[in-house]
Amino acid sequence: MYILGIDFGSKYLKAALCVRDYQTSGISVKKTVKLPHRASRQGTMIDLVKAKEVFGQMLEKIKCDINESIDEYVINVSGENVGSYSGTSTIPLWKQENEERRVRITRSHVNEVLKAAKMTAYNKDDKVELHSIPQEFQIDDQPATLNPIDMSGIKLKSTVYVIQTDKSHRENICSIFDSFGIKNYRLVFSPLATAEAVIDEDDKEAGVIVISLGDQTTELTVYLNGILRMSKMIPFGSNYITKDLKILLKTDYPTANRIKKTVATAFPGDADPEKMIQVENSSSQKTEFSEEYIAKITEARLKEIFEFVTREIYKGSYQRMIHSPVIITGPASCLKGTEKLFSEMNNSKTTCGKAMDIRSEKEELTPDFFTAAGLVKYAVVNDIFSDRDEAEEGGFMSRIKQFVADLF
Numbered sequence: 001m002y003i004l005g006i007d008f009g010s011k012y013l014k015a016a017l018c019v020r021d022y023q024t025s026g027i028s029v030k031k032t033v034k035l036p037h038r039a040s041r042q043g044t045m046i047d048l049v050k051a052k053e054v055f056g057q058m059l060e061k062i063k064c065d066i067n068e069s070i071d072e073y074v075i076n077v078s079g080e081n082v083g084s085y086s087g088t089s090t091i092p093l094w095k096q097e098n099e100e101r102r103v104r105i106t107r108s109h110v111n112e113v114l115k116a117a118k119m120t121a122y123n124k125d126d127k128v129e130l131h132s133i134p135q136e137f138q139i140d141d142q143p144a145t146l147n148p149i150d151m152s153g154i155k156l157k158s159t160v161y162v163i164q165t166d167k168s169h170r171e172n173i174c175s176i177f178d179s180f181g182i183k184n185y186r187l188v189f190s191p192l193a194t195a196e197a198v199i200d201e202d203d204k205e206a207g208v209i210v211i212s213l214g215d216q217t218t219e220l221t222v223y224l225n226g227i228l229r230m231s232k233m234i235p236f237g238s239n240y241i242t243k244d245l246k247i248l249l250k251t252d253y254p255t256a257n258r259i260k261k262t263v264a265t266a267f268p269g270d271a272d273p274e275k276m277i278q279v280e281n282s283s284s285q286k287t288e289f290s291e292e293y294i295a296k297i298t299e300a301r302l303k304e305i306f307e308f309v310t311r312e313i314y315k316g317s318y319q320r321m322i323h324s325p326v327i328i329t330g331p332a333s334c335l336k337g338t339e340k341l342f343s344e345m346n347n348s349k350t351t352c353g354k355a356m357d358i359r360s361e362k363e364e365l366t367p368d369f370f371t372a373a374g375l376v377k378y379a380v381v382n383d384i385f386s387d388r389d390e391a392e393e394g395g396f397m398s399r400i401k402q403f404v405a406d407l408f
Ligand SMILES: Nc1ncnc2c1ncn2[C@@H]1O[C@H](COP(=O)(O)OP(=O)(O)OP(=O)(O)O)[C@@H](O)[C@H]1O
Pocket: 008, 009, 010, 011, 012, 042, 043, 213, 214, 215, 216, 217, 218, 237, 238, 239, 242, 257, 260, 261, 262, 330, 331, 332, 333, 334, 335, 336, 368
């Protein structure tokens, strides 16, 4: 059974055709395709005609040497109009007429408190939900639990993490599938998919921060005690470094991008102040700049991006987790010195993201395709294509998720 992960990035559409890997309960990538386009900016679609065009080209390339049909499609949603909010609510369990105030919690209590929590996370009528992820429950002053059913208490508190986007944004993405007659598809918030590609369930349980650097976006995801705590998209990325290099080195964009990939380091301490780099300028002459100067430009901009990320981590009060390994990934994390800079700024231990439970039949999967493959892994791990009956058979959390999904 084929599942296609489609990462509609700001400049490239990257797709990964995958199958479930029943041996590792992960996934196996059969084929990847990467195509340039001009259909979106900073993760948001701005030209639907061009989007459909490149989507069609991608489908042709993916399907050209497979015999079976594609069963499921998972596409990412990104952009500034995706927001994530935490909602918390407490409901009393007892009724006035009851003599015994302590009540045993049933599924309908859970249903009620999740619905109330979710209402507090909604902020606008023109928004539509992408994900709602239940957090812990708390009964009176007892320790938090993931499963409050059959426990007794007077009041029940719950928190739900809701990720929502504009209705029109969702409709635009859905219209691409509609125009190709594809029905079996799901939308997943991009940072969730990228994080899924580089972590496993043990990481989620132990607590992990994943930062993914893209061209026009930076993604941040935090898991703690096995539960998603935060997932955000910051609307700027590595292209700002290229733009700075272009201006300050007085060159064109492609040259600046090449210098970023081959010469630049985000850690000036590693650059040679004596080594001069020849840069072609717009009048075809060459100017020389020291490697250290190029590194300082690069460092300044990446520092700014990391400051945005750290601010979000602090806003969510997850700063303590910065000292456990932080995983940095994404195509732009290939910039030399990236992890070292984050590590020095935050006194943290950083590691480079590696594909987890994702096998690749040919060469090793590069960070370029982590989001595309992560979309498929997210769909498999969270069983997002299963219907209600299947979800009922699953664990408690999947049933809870189904409750929440059914509430609206
Ligand atoms: N070796 C490298 N060193 C430095 N930067 C790199 C390297 N390889 C790729 N990059 C940068 O990574 C970015 C990759 O862009 P691409 O559009 O593929 O990312 P993306 O994750 O799809 O973007 P987004 O999700 O923001 O739309 C570019 O800015 C590119 O210059």
